[in-house]
Structures are given as C-alpha cells and as structure tokens.
C-alpha cells in the first residue's frame with residue numbers, strides 16, 4: 001500500500017524515494033506528528049498528485065522530500081543519492097539542479113524582474129543561463145511580454161506562471177508543487193496543469209503536486225491519499241469523479257475517527 | 264483604535280524598540296544640555312558663566328533638535344513602511360484613513376511618552392556630569408549649583424513630543440492615503456519615488472550650505488567664534504541636503520560601482536544591485552546617520568585642528584571663549600556622533616531583520632546562507648561608499664572655508680588620521696550591524712522565516 005508509483009520498474013531507477021520518513025513538530029509543548037513513517041518511491045517521468053484533508057501532512061511531505069525541511073527520522077533519496085540534512089550550504093548545493101519547488105505563495109523576489117527571477121536559480125548555481133531553454137519556457141508560460149515587469153505588477157496567475165517557469169528553466173529532475181493552482185481561476189489552473197503535463201511528457205521531468213482539486217489531480221498518473229500523516233490509499237489513472245468520491249469517503253472516515261477519539 | 268495600537272505595540276517589539284531608543288537618547292541629550300540653561304540662569308551665577316552655559320545649551324539644542332527630529336522621522340518612516348502590508352489589509356478590512364493615522368499616532372504616543380519620561384532621570388544625571396566637567400576644567404566657577412528645571416523639561420519633553428507627533432502625522436497620513444492596491448503593490452516592490460518636495464528641500468539645504476561656505480573665508484573672516492560656527496553650519500546644511508537626496512545618490516553609486524562590483528562579486532553582487540535599484544528609498548535610510556556622522560565628526564575635529572594650528576603658529580590669539588568653544592566642539596561631536604551611531608545601528612538592524620522573509624525566499628530557491636550574507640555585504644559596500652563620499656563632501660564644506668579663512672590654504676596640513684578613524688568607525692558599525700543582523704536571521708530555517716515574517 002505505501003509503495004507507490006513504481007509500476008514494476010526497478011527501485012534503483014527511482015527518482016525519489018522516502019524510507020520511513022517521520023516528522024514531529026514542536027520540541028516544546030505538545031508535539032504534533034505530521035508524518036508517520038512514510039514510504040514512497042516515484043519513477044522518473046511520472047506525474048503524481050497528493051491529496052488529503054487539510055492538516056494531513058501534505059505540505060510537510062513535500063518539504064521533507066525536497067530538503068526544505070529536515071525529517072525527524074527516515075531517509076530521503078533523490079535519484080539514488082541520499083539527502084544529508086547536516087549543513088544548509090551542502091543541502092542547497094545538493095538541491096540545485098535536482099529539485100525545483102513551486103510554492104502556493106509564489107515566493108518571487110520583489111526587487112527582481114520576471115526575467116531575473118526566472119534565471120536566478122541558474123545564476124546562484126553559477127551556471128550560464130540556457131537562452132534557448134529560457135525562451136522556450138517563457139514562450140510556453142506566455143510571459144514574453146512580461147519579462148521586464150516586476151512581480152508586484154503581475155496578477156496571481158502570472159506570478160504563478162513565473163514561479164513555474166523558474167522551476168522549469170533550471171531543468172531539475174523533480175518539481176514539487178504545493179497547491180500551485182490554489183490561488184488561480186479554473187482557466188489559469190488548466191494552463192498551469194498543462195505546463196506540468198508538458199514537463200513530464202516532453203522534458204521527462206518528474207512532478208509531484210499537492211492539490212485539493214479533483215480535476216487537477218486527474219492530470220496525474222497516480223493520486224496518493226494522505227490522512228493523519230500516512231498514505232492510506234492510491235489511485236492510478238484517476239478521473240475527477242472517482243477522485244472526488246474517494247475524497248468524500250476519506251473525509252467521512254476522518255470525521256468518524258476524530259469523533260471516536262474525542263468520546 | 265487605541266486598543267489596536269496597544270496590541271500592535273506588543274506584536275512589534277523590535278521596531279518599536281528602535282523608536283523607543285531613538286526618542287530616549289534624543290530626549291536625554293536635549294534635557295542634559297537644556298539643564299545648562301537652567302543652571303546658567305539661576306541666581307548667583309556670574310555673567311561669564313551664564314554665557315558659557317547658555318551658549319552650550321543653544322548650540323547643542325540647535326543641532327540636537329534637528330538630529331533628534333531626523334532620527335525619529337527616519338525610524339518611524341521605516342517602521343511604518345515595513346507595515347504597509349498590514350495597513351493595506353486593515354484598509355481592505357474597512358479601516359478609513361483617519362483610523363490608520365490615529366492608530367500610528369496612538370502607537371507613537373505610547374512609545375514616545377514612555378521613552379521621554381524614562382529619559383528624565385538619565386538626562387538629569389548626564390547634565391550634572393557636564394556641569395561637573397566644566398567646573399573641573401575651570402570653565403565655570405567652583406560651587407555652581409546644578410539646576411534641572413523648566414528649560415530642561417520643556418525642551419526634552421516638548422521637542423521630542425513635537426518631533427514624534429509631526430513625524431507620526433506625516434508618515435501616518437502618507438500610509439493611509441495611498442490606495443489599498445497601491446499599498447500592496449509598493450510594499451511588495453518596495454519602490455517609492457522621491458517627492459518633488461523632498462528634492463526641492465535637498466537642493467535648498469545644499470544652497471544654504473554653499474552660501475555659508477562662501478561667507479566664511481570672505482565676509483566672516485577673522486570673526487572668532489562666529490567664523491567657526493558658520494563653517495559648522497555649512498557642514499550641517501550640506502549633510503541634510505545630501506541626506507534628503509540620498510536615494511538618488513545611492514542609485515547613482517549603484518550604477519557606477521555596480522559594474523565593478525559585479526565583475527568580481529557574481530550573483531550576490533547582481534542581487535545587491537537589483538535590490539538597491541528597486542529600493543533606494545528604503546536603503547537610503549542608513550545614509551542619513553552615516554552622512555551626519557562623517558560630516559559632523561570629521562568636520563568639527565578638523566576645524567579644531569585648523570584652529571589650534573593657527574593659535575600655535577601665532578596667527579590667532581587664544582581667548583577664554585576659544586577654550587570654551589573647543590570643549591563645546593568635543594562635547595557636540597561626541598554626543599551627536601554617539602547618537603548618529605546608535606541611529607545607524609538601529610536603522611540597519613531594523614531594516615535587515617525585516618528582510619528575513621526575503622532572505623528565506625532567496626534560500627528556498629537555491630541561495631546558500633553564504634550567498635545571502637554576500638548579497639548584504641555588497642549592498643553595505645555600496646551604501647557605505649555612498650555615505651562616506653557624501654559625508655566627506657559635507658565635512659569639506661566646513662573644512663575648506665574655515666581653512667581658507669584661517670590659513671589661506673584650502674586643505675589643512677592636518678594628516679589623514681582623524682579622517683581614517685571616522686571612516687573606520689562607520690565601516691565597522693555598518694558592516695557589523697548589517698551582517699550581524701543578517702546572520703541572526705539565517706539561524707532560522709528558511710521555512711520558519713517565511714512562516715514567522717508575515
């Protein structure tokens with residue numbers, strides 16, 4: 001059950017592997033267990049959606065898997081290499097070129113233009129900016145006429161496209177996206193999902209995306225359902241109706257469980 | 264609104280601590296030196312002592328009021344700017360501009376009151392120490408009783424309240440009159456155009472300073488204390504003018520040295536330059552104390568050297584007044600320099616800590632902590648270079664006229680030691696404050712920094 005997305009491919013080829021990853025927040029006061037011994041393997045070139053009630057640990061899972069946060073226990077492997085959480089500088093160097101992150105709040109740097117924001121990860125890495133790729137990505141996200149604007153001058157949808165372009169341009173193996181369509185209208189959301197589809201199908205990148213939206217989830221090859229920090233179910237080749245059904249069922253189950261634990 | 268103000272005070276201890284410290288120090292300085300007036304005008308004080316004491320009061324208060332007001336305005340402006348997001352939210356939640364102005368005035372009133380009242384005993388002691396020093400230097404008769412009275416209280420409390428009230432009103436109004444959308448946009452982009460009024464005032468002060476500088480070696484030559492004090496005014500006016508124009512100076516400096524810095528600084532230098540270009544207004548905040556510090560300290564100290572040289576070479580006869588002026592000079596320089604240094608640290612730390620969110624974002628997208636520190640270092644280099652150049656111009660505005668007046672040479676033969684010490688202090692303070700505060704924000708994990716800094 002907890003082994004997901006391998007689809008019969010050899011484990012050694014996994015682009016992401018989590019081995020009994022747990023995360024406990026709060027060393028003072030009441031500790032909150034956000035992830036309970038999660039195991040997960042994803043093959044390269046796959047598109048995975050993560051769903052679950054709010055507070056179920058979806059963001060925590062992405063943060064731990066992408067090296068933005070340190071698991072309390074367990075191991076994370078990216079393309080077969082173990083992530084070491086000791087030193088931030090080393091961890092950052094490790095993430096570069098391997099991992100891209102698309103945040104719900106975009107996290108664009110306000111004093112940089114769109115072009116500068118998109119090329120910043122490459123610059124930080126000390127790499128030359130690949131002009132051809134930059135042009136291709138920018139055209140794909142439809143930002144050509146916005147390149148010299150600042151984030152504050154853009155709409156939410158445009159800012160999210162900048163954030164995605166930033167994640168795509170440095171050509172990472174895995175792109176993590178935390179509710180990337182949460183702040184967008186249906187039309188813009190569909191565009192963003194197309195971009196991810198394309199990253200997976202055309203560029204062979206791996207996308208792992210948290211979402212609340214069954215339609216968004218139906219773009220993925222596989223949907224993982226997270227409840228109280230554990231992967232409780234998975235669904236291959238999802239469609240919006242079955243995903244919505246499953247979410248409703250899990251919602252009821254969680255409500256029942258919480259009612260029981262309270263009485 | 265008052266309750267809102269109180270809870271906001273509790274939430275933002277850091278930036279209010281900055282305002283508090285500013286008001287507290289300013290009020291202490293004003294009270295300490297105004298009490299010299301009370302002491303000098305008491306019964307039984309000789310005419311000579313009265314003159315010594317009241318002159319010192321007038322001079323320090325004159326400068327002090329200006330600098331305290333400047334310091335409070337700069338700190339308040341910074342703290343309000345940092346809250347433009349919150350203000351925008353309050354407005355979108357239905358707060359009318361008047362309520363926001365009142366909230367800011369309310370908060371400032373609480374902080375100012377507390378700081379000014381606590382400054383009373385400290386100001387009392389500091390004033391007492393000044394009088395004792397004057398007595399032990401035989402500049403004031405033995406047995407002169409220290410008085411801390413009406414002048415001390417009215418200047419100390421009155422001026423700080425007035426300065427804070429005006430600064431709060433102006434910043435509050437500005438914060439509350441921009442539209443919500445505009446506030447959100449500028450708070451995100453951090454850009455603010457310099458107003459025409461500000462540019463106008465800047466040029467006006469530069470002209471005043473030039474005027475004073477021209478008068479000193481011509482009309483005011485050989486007028487004793489007056490020559491020196493007008494030369495000092497040239498420096499003050501030029502400092503204020505340049506401080507007002509500092510966002511422009513910063514952009515020019517960034518464009519000039521940017522290319523060089525980028526050549527060997529890589530991406531951090533590139534980021535530093537972009538940050539300065541986009542937020543010259545915010546970053547220029549620390550230039551005010553740097554310019555004043557360099558202008559005041561280098562200007563006054565070299566003038567004293569020029570004066571002493573003139574005396575020792577027999578070109579000038581030393582009077583009791585001159586001796587008083589010398590003490591006065593050192594008192595003013597050290598007081599104002601300390602104040603400027605504290606304002607500098609204050610502004611640098613507040614501005615840097617406020618950027619923890621931005622630093623967090625930078626780290627999340629692939630910046631190592633080292634690269635963040637280097638970005639801040641390059642920003643500091645550009646800021647310090649700008650401040651030093653402007654401060655040196657301000658110092659020269661008093662040194663050159665005064666030297667011409669006393670020795671017919673534009674540049675005094677005084678050696679670079681004083682200047683180098685002044686420069687070293689500025690460099691050490693700015694870098695220590697900026698980089699220390701940055702390192703402190705880097706101790707948090709980036710996700711924590713983002714979550715905490717809303």
Ligand SMILES: Nc1ncnc2c1ncn2[C@@H]1O[C@H](COP(=O)(O)OP(=O)(O)O)[C@@H](O)[C@H]1O
Nearest residue numbers: 025026032034053054055056057058059060061
């Ligand atoms: N920094 C934190 N400190 C303490 N508890 C946290 C922190 N971040 C998340 N949590 C808790 O961990 C659990 C999972 O959170 P999260 O991963 O954000 O869930 P989701 O993204 O599914 O809504 C929640 O109970 C949340 O309150």
Ligand SMILES: [Mg+2]
Nearest residue numbers: 058059060178
């Ligand atoms: Mg979440």
